[in-house]
Amino acid sequence: MRQPDIEIYVKDADHNAITEWLSAALGPVSAWRQQGQTFKCSIASSDGPIPVTWLPKAVGKWNSLFLESDMTSWDDDLACARAAFAALNVEVRCAPGGWSEEEAEEQADRWIRISSDGEEEITWHTT
Template sequence: MRQPDIEIYLKDASQQAVTDWLAEAVGPCSPWQQKGKTFKCKAGEIPVTWLPKAVGKWHSLLLESDTTPWEDDIACARAAFAALGVEIRCAPGGWLEEEAEEDADRWISISERGEEEIRWRTD
């Protein structure tokens, strides 16, 4: 089932590299507009939010649409790793507020080590 939006976390990725990847994968990017600590643009018709250092060295990338080229976070994370060569983390599936706390710490890590499920406390 297609997720309503896509969110991945990228370690040490530059905003310019992400912009270039989005332009190729999704569509031309509008200039980034800074709003506080976040940056917003559109890749094609898809609203995008970039939050540098959202969790330590990890940057958050949110694509606010269900019409991305990817069915879910994991598919996007795989594509981002292939294009950018930096470690990517994402939730293993859609996450709901009412799910158990321990499920909130379950993440998929995609890196040169391969793909693995990890525990990552982000709070």
């Protein structure tokens, strides 16, 4: 099932590298607008604009990339994380599937780690 949005966590990448990757993968990216600690832009996809939020150092050294649309070329966070790792060659983490507030807290700590070591499920305490 297609997720309603995509969120991944990227280590050691800036929004310039992210811009290049998103432009190649999804379409033209507008200029980033800084709003407090976050950066926002929009991708002009063939299905309509995709709002994007980049939060540097959202969790320690990890940067959050949030695509607020189900109109990307990825069905879920994992597919996007795999594509990000392939394009950027930096470690990427994502939830193993959709997640909701109603889920148990231990489920919230389950993550998929994608790196040069491969892909594995880990426990990551983000709070």
